[in-house]
Amino acid sequence: MSRKSPITNLLFFLLIFLFAFSAAGKSRSHHPRRPCRHLVFYFHDIIYNGENAENATSAIVGAPAWGNTTILAGQNHFGDMVVFDDPITMDNNLHSPAVGRAQGFYIYDRKEIFTAWLGFSFVFNSTEHRGSLNFAGADPLMNKTRDVSVIGGTGDFFMARGIATLSTDSFEGEVYFRLRADINLYECW
Amino acid sequence: MSRKSPITNLLFFLLIFLFAFSAAGKSRSHHPRRPCRHLVFYFHDIIYNGENAENATSAIVGAPAWGNTTILAGQNHFGDMVVFDDPITMDNNLHSPAVGRAQGFYIYDRKEIFTAWLGFSFVFNSTEHRGSLNFAGADPLMNKTRDVSVIGGTGDFFMARGIATLSTDSFEGEVYFRLRADINLYECW
Amino acid sequence: MSRKSPITNLLFFLLIFLFAFSAAGKSRSHHPRRPCRHLVFYFHDIIYNGENAENATSAIVGAPAWGNTTILAGQNHFGDMVVFDDPITMDNNLHSPAVGRAQGFYIYDRKEIFTAWLGFSFVFNSTEHRGSLNFAGADPLMNKTRDVSVIGGTGDFFMARGIATLSTDSFEGEVYFRLRADINLYECW
Numbered sequence: 001m002s003r004k005s006p007i008t009n010l011l012f013f014l015l016i017f018l019f020a021f022s023a024a025g026k027s028r029s030h031h032p033r034r035p036c037r038h039l040v041f042y043f044h045d046i047i048y049n050g051e052n053a054e055n056a057t058s059a060i061v062g063a064p065a066w067g068n069t070t071i072l073a074g075q076n077h078f079g080d081m082v083v084f085d086d087p088i089t090m091d092n093n094l095h096s097p098a099v100g101r102a103q104g105f106y107i108y109d110r111k112e113i114f115t116a117w118l119g120f121s122f123v124f125n126s127t128e129h130r131g132s133l134n135f136a137g138a139d140p141l142m143n144k145t146r147d148v149s150v151i152g153g154t155g156d157f158f159m160a161r162g163i164a165t166l167s168t169d170s171f172e173g174e175v176y177f178r179l180r181a182d183i184n185l186y187e188c189w
Numbered sequence: 190m191s192r193k194s195p196i197t198n199l200l201f202f203l204l205i206f207l208f209a210f211s212a213a214g215k216s217r218s219h220h221p222r223r224p225c226r227h228l229v230f231y232f233h234d235i236i237y238n239g240e241n242a243e244n245a246t247s248a249i250v251g252a253p254a255w256g257n258t259t260i261l262a263g264q265n266h267f268g269d270m271v272v273f274d275d276p277i278t279m280d281n282n283l284h285s286p287a288v289g290r291a292q293g294f295y296i297y298d299r300k301e302i303f304t305a306w307l308g309f310s311f312v313f314n315s316t317e318h319r320g321s322l323n324f325a326g327a328d329p330l331m332n333k334t335r336d337v338s339v340i341g342g343t344g345d346f347f348m349a350r351g352i353a354t355l356s357t358d359s360f361e362g363e364v365y366f367r368l369r370a371d372i373n374l375y376e377c378w
Numbered sequence: 379m380s381r382k383s384p385i386t387n388l389l390f391f392l393l394i395f396l397f398a399f400s401a402a403g404k405s406r407s408h409h410p411r412r413p414c415r416h417l418v419f420y421f422h423d424i425i426y427n428g429e430n431a432e433n434a435t436s437a438i439v440g441a442p443a444w445g446n447t448t449i450l451a452g453q454n455h456f457g458d459m460v461v462f463d464d465p466i467t468m469d470n471n472l473h474s475p476a477v478g479r480a481q482g483f484y485i486y487d488r489k490e491i492f493t494a495w496l497g498f499s500f501v502f503n504s505t506e507h508r509g510s511l512n513f514a515g516a517d518p519l520m521n522k523t524r525d526v527s528v529i530g531g532t533g534d535f536f537m538a539r540g541i542a543t544l545s546t547d548s549f550e551g552e553v554y555f556r557l558r559a560d561i562n563l564y565e566c567w
């Protein structure tokens with residue numbers, strides 16, 4: 001009996017190891033909701049209104065029959081499609097150095113309230129970040145926060161997936177918007 | 190010999206356990222095609238045609254040089270871009286209570302036949318579902334069914350991925366369309 | 379001592395096996411960057427310019443206030459939205475048999491340089507491939523290569539994810555573009 005005990009102990013150790021490993025395997029398939037990467041950025045949208053061609057970072061390029069491409073349409077801008085190329089900054093100052101560009105479009109898609117559909121990318125080409133993050137989703141912009149999907153990434157963000165929580169950090173009339181993007185990646189490669 | 194057998198048995202048990210676990214690991218990487226969640230919804234699209242402003246849930250906002258934003262263009266509407274905010278219902282009745290909104294856009298993208306490209310979200314804010322599902326893909330709308338990708342989700346549909354099979358359940362002229370969406374999620378968190 | 383050695387050896391073997399397996403488990407979560415599928419295609423874009431209606435495979439459908447839908451706008455086409463239905467070929471010859479259609483849109487989204495945002499699908503319906511691949515991302519088209527995300531797939535490409543590296547293989551003025559797509563899938567089902 002006493003002669004077998006070291007081996008029995010080893011087997012016990014092995015079994016514990018196995019069960020621990022098995023549990024780890026299960027937790028992978030249950031996808032714990034801890035982000036593998038967290039990033040915060042601000043981006044700044046200045047819509048062209050016929051008078052601000054020099055500063056504008058976005059422009060209306062599609063409008064419904066009752067609208068035009070210079071002024072956002074009535075009925076909560078329903079049908080207006082806006083293309084943007086906005087500077088991305090690390091803090092909430094429009095004049096901070098841009099670390100990348102937020103490029104894509106949004107479409108106001110409801111008559112009753114302000115809400116939009118977003119398709120865009122963060123494009124980075126700095127010492128800190130190189131590559132892109134791609135986003136898509138609904139943006140009910142009167143809500144304090146709204147979640148859109150990170151649908152992919154390239155370069156430093158190769159194959160990323162996650163959620164970006166957007167919030168309107170500041171705005172001036174219907175010309176300037178500053179958005180804060182809290183990005184949580186749940187799939188990192 | 191006989192003295193070693195209980196330990197040998199234990200080792201056998203361990204080996205079998207290991208191989209079983211190893212097989213389970215492999216099946217995870219083989220991604221079985223059983224959906225982890227199945228949902229069926231209907232959504233209802235009423236295109237603005239210059240006369241139905243009150244009921245319309247969508248509008249043409251982009252058109253090619255040979256078209257306009259009031260009437261769908263010739264050549265199978267090639268180039269027409271439509272923005273929509275359609276009610277989602279649980280059954281095929283337009284007047285059933287809406288459980289959410291289908292919001293986004295489609296673009297007719299072929300001269301020879303009706304086919305479109307879709308980017309949209311299902312936005313839920315009811316007792317049953319809260320959150321959103323995001324979709325993208327080609328919609329060859331003359332086919333009985335067509336598959337688009339579920340590219341992400343938020344809230345109750347956190348990080349979802351899958352396939353939505355769309356079918357035209359009913360239509361009236363070129364104004365009313367009812368689509369059935371059979372959603373199968375293969376990645377659930 | 380010598381009597382225990384065969385069992386000790388077996389235990390050693392088991393431990394080595396366990397660590398090897400454990401390492402394999404970890405590499406799954408580290409996601410090795412070896413593609414599970416590699417595909418190369420070419421697609422051909424001929425933009426409508428008011429005179430080439432018969433050959434054109436794409437058309438401007440959205441334009442900023444300072445542009446129109448017949449000629450690409452100034453300021454690096456900022457704000458122009460183009461819808462396309464381009465033939466896909468296996469080699470770089472426009473007249474090779476099409477194995478599918480590249481369908482979707484791009485939006486020029488920067489005033490200072492040529493860059494665009496892409497949302498599109500490859501739609502296959504041939505003996506070789508059946509199904510679709512969906513793409514989204516930024517296309518800084520003056521770069522030799524640029525990566526966009528494969529955000530999903532259907533049919534033969536069920537649930538695919540990956541990266542498509544685009545390069546401009548050839549162009550003629552502002553009317554004809556030939557793009558090469560090097561597709562690497564990293565998630566295959």
